[in-house]
Each structure stands twice: as structure tokens, then as C-alpha cells.
Amino acid sequence: MKAKSGGGKASAVAAANIAFIKYWGIRDERLVLPVNPSISMTLRSCLSRCTAELLDDGAETQVFLRTESGELAPAPDGFANGVREQVERLCEWAGESRSMRIAAHNNFPTGAGLASSASGFTALTVAVLGALGREVDPTEMSVLARRSGSGSAARSVFGGYVEWPAGESEDAGHGVQLAPPEYWDLCNVVAIVDPRPKSVSSREGHRLAPSSPYYQRRQEELPGRLEIVRRAIAARDLELLGPVIEKDAVELHLVAMSSRRPIFYWQAGTLAVLEAARQLRSQGVQVYCTIDAGPNVHLICRPEDEEAVAETVERLAQVEFVIRDRVGGPPTLDDRHLF
């Protein structure tokens, strides 16, 4: 990846990803190294865009979000601080002492368990390095994106199906592509039961995870599940993939609901969608659910079943709307700047 012409300013687009086996629990919070490996599918339509521009020396890094009206507004402090730290980290890595103007935008609900931080920090990392004129291979980009604090950004740097091993060291903590997007055309119908930001952050969830009496047991289950998911992706076998990802997602939430203090990400609509998926399966439709740290449900299915799945969950009273997404590619740089 390389900055487009017009050095000093770059825009990047990166997609969210949906984890089939999720990480829940962090081994090293500073280095952002997870307790367990995770495997995800990078999406096509849930996108974050970021524009980064170098500022003159002496200025402070400024962070903006594009609002619904299309204007830029100063970002809330928490988000702005995370962005500033990542900009500083990347400049330091590049050996430059610079500040930047940053603008960001998501085309999907933010902070609602849809991996908006993965896509957002990947887009930021790609845009900043673009503005600095640095060429970086995806492996190094993955390490740098991960350091933002959003571990799953390590996966959004790649398209298709991606594993993020529980790297033992700083440099080993990067994603690895298991298969490109064109290898297996899977759909992700996202049932949005609540688009608002979740009340407990994933970061807090990772911290609390080991306090659940059931945490260790899930960890013991994971190596076998990861192996099944790898095999299922290699064989493009949804009937092999589906049950294990649905099981693991439910159990991640069981760990959350039994951590001290308990975290209830599930809402009424979450259960309604899980039940709808069981009903669809009883009618022969291959559809399996997974749920990130939030109330919304991702229904993984084949393209020929996408409409039936989407229409079924759209009819549920507790579903606000549905996003029809698919497997997608890696982040890209372009010239469609946000300012």
C-alpha cells in the first residue's frame, strides 16, 4: 500500500470484520495481545473512511468526525485521544515528529458491536501512513493497526478470511489471510436490534473476562473450535462452520454474563433473532448466528439464502433494520477526501 499522489494528504477506506471465533480477554493490554487466536471474515459494506493530512510544525493533531449532515465536527474527547495516540505512535514509528488533521466517518452504527473500531483504526492507520508517504506491507500494517488498541484491526488489514494468532511477541501479533474473498462468497445479514453505542466497552469486557468462573473452560474449548473453523473455510463448508461459530458466540456472552461484574450485551431482540435463525434452520435454511460485544446479531448464510434470511429477520418487531453484507477485500487508498 502506498499513498496516492498529493503526498501529505491521504484517504483510506477499511471494512469491519465479523469474527467467527472471537477473542475475549487480553494478555497484554499495552501491546494489545489477545489471550486466544481469532478468525474473522472481512466485510464489504460496513466501511470506515479516514482522511489524514500533515499539519505545519507546531500545530496540535485535530480530530473530526463527519456528521450526518455532512459537516465535520470535533470528535468527542475519548475517541479523539485514541486517534491522537495512534497518530503519534505511527509518526514515531516513521521517525517523524508531525501532527495531523484527521477526519473519520463510518457508514454503519458505531460502537454497537459491529467492529467499527477495527475498520476505523485500520482506515486511520492506512491513511496516516499514506499521508507520511510510507509504503508498508500488510503484515507490518497489521501490527501497526493493532497497536491502536483495537486488536481486531489486525484482521481488517486483510480481505477475505483472516486469522489473528495469539502472537507471543510484539511483531508476531499480526493477521494472516487464510483465504481471499473470492474463495468463498459468504453473506453476513446483520440484524440491528439497537444501533446505539453499547454501554460497556469491549475493552472493559476483555478486562473482566477472566473473572468469570466459566472463562477458563471456554479457553480450553478454543483450539478445537479454531481448527474446525480453519477446516471449514478451506473446504467452504457452511454446515461445518456454522454450528461451531454460533456455539462459540453464545458462550462468549455466557462468559460476559457471568463475569464479575456481569455484562449483559444481549437485548430482547437478540434472543428473537437467535430464535428466528433456529426456525429457519428447522426449515432447511443454512443460517448461523454470531454476536460481537453488543446486542446485534450477524446471520451468516449463502448468497442464495440471503433474501429469505433478511426478510425473515426484518419482519421481527425488535429488529430496527438489516444490513446485507458480504465478504470483502482489504483497505484501499483513494482521493475521496473528507476535507
Place this chain on the structure above:
Amino acid sequence: MKAKSGGGKASAVAAANIAFIKYWGIRDERLVLPVNPSISMTLRSCLSRCTAELLDDGAETQVFLRTESGELAPAPDGFANGVREQVERLCEWAGESRSMRIAAHNNFPTGAGLASSASGFTALTVAVLGALGREVDPTEMSVLARRSGSGSAARSVFGGYVEWPAGESEDAGHGVQLAPPEYWDLCNVVAIVDPRPKSVSSREGHRLAPSSPYYQRRQEELPGRLEIVRRAIAARDLELLGPVIEKDAVELHLVAMSSRRPIFYWQAGTLAVLEAARQLRSQGVQVYCTIDAGPNVHLICRPEDEEAVAETVERLAQVEFVIRDRVGGPPTLDDRHLF
């Protein structure tokens, strides 16, 4: 307990109970011995009534339910068979070879996770022994009621607060009263989110329980939790009792949702009531939830908070109605026969 005058026919009333620490998993299905001890509160208003009358020799035992219109109708086969087996068991125990006419009625939803089998089989056992003119002390009654197949009937034989140890032998499997009802006036506001019979029986749930990867871990937690509940009852300390019973109820369902196959008793309304209880607590109301094998939520609170709790959950769209119940006494015999 003894049959009233008019030997050969007796009517009994018994109450459901709500377990603070539940049993989930059965050690001996034939003897109905649980894997772990349980502790419950016998209720006052969720009642089963049963009338038993000896028939002339040679007749078959007949089983009726009183319908909503007040008529008696033949009971469905599954229920009738369970009743017939218990009648035979009790007659055999009494050394008599008799058949009976049985009629039963619950004043609350049946098979919906409200321990209707505990109250129903306790009432049946008391009525049948009454019709047989047998005096039985509560300890022996508890053993006999348990053998019906509804283990928690072992607890409904006693009023107040009752422990059912994981008896090592047939005769050790009886309830023990920890405190009488007047010792501690606790309320149980039952939020009915679905009054229909649950789709997976408790019996099936007990069978599947050990297949959950988290089953064993919950078992390890139980001795400590049971001890806290005993201490909390002795000290009438709701702040000590509440967190542990809510935690254990949620985790029982976590085991159910992760057993192979998974059982989802929770419905949308279940989560809504759990959330409402957390909100009430954040406002200083001492209220704690427990959930039997079903979607409905029992909110345990003090009498001075009963109205606030009931009104709050009644307002929830997913709550069909509320039962205001309290701690109650043991089963009784009377002459209000169902036929």
C-alpha cells in the same frame, strides 16, 4: 398430616416453591436423586389442588383436570401416566392394591417454569395418602412426593425455607425445613412473560445438563453458594441472599444454553425483566431475580418494595401479567373436593 373425615376421599392443597439455588442435573433418574443440593422458598399463592378418591376394585385409575370453565376433563396422556404411576407407587408403599379417581387443578400457569409439577405432585401425594387414611410425617411425605419424578416436590412438602440435600440414598432424599414462613416475610413478584408450557421439559434439561462444557464448573461453585444462602436465610439478609441467587439462576441458564443440544428458555421478556431489576437496584430497591426452567422471572424483594417492583415490571411491554406471591406454609388437607 391425616385424612379428614370421610375416608376414601381426600383433597389437598400444596404450593409451588421457588428455588434460590436450583438443582440442574440428576444423579439417579429412577430414584429422582439430584446431583446437587437445592434451597427454596415455598410460596403462598401459586397453588395446586388435588382430590383423590378410592375406586371399587377392578377399575382403572382415572385422571382429570379441572378446566377453566370449572368442568372436569380427562387429563392429557403424558400427565395422566405420571399421576397413575405415582398413585400405584403410593398404593404399593401402603400395601394396598387400589385404583383411584384423581382430579387436579392449578391456579397458576402450568409447565411454564413455575414449579407446577412440585405443587401438583405434592398435592397428589398428600391427597392419595389422605384417601388411603395413612398418617405420614413430613420427612417421609417428602421422600414419597419426590418419587413422583418431580424432585422439587421434596421441598413443597414443607413451608417456609427448605433445603433438599443431594441425599446419598433413597431415604435420605427428603427436604429439611431451614426456617418457617413466619421467620422471614419475603415476597416473590413473578413476571409472566409467557404463560404457555415450555417447549423443553425440566426432565430433558436435567438429562442434557452434563453435556455443557460449563456444567462441572457450576457444580464446583455450588457448595459456597449454598452456604451463603443458608447464612442469608438465618440472618434474614436479603443483600447477602440476592446477588448469589441471581448469579446462580443466570448461570444455570448459561449451562442450559451451552448444553448439547442447547436449550434456550429465555425469551425477550426475560432479558427485559432482568434489566428492569438492575435499574431498580440502581435506584436503591433491593430486588433480585431468579429464573426456573422457563422464561418467567421471579423477583425476590421485601414487602415494602413489593408494589414498586410489581408496578415497574407490569409496565414492561413483554410482561403479560404479574403474580404477587410470598413465602407460604406446608400443604394442607381439607374438604373442598374437586368432584
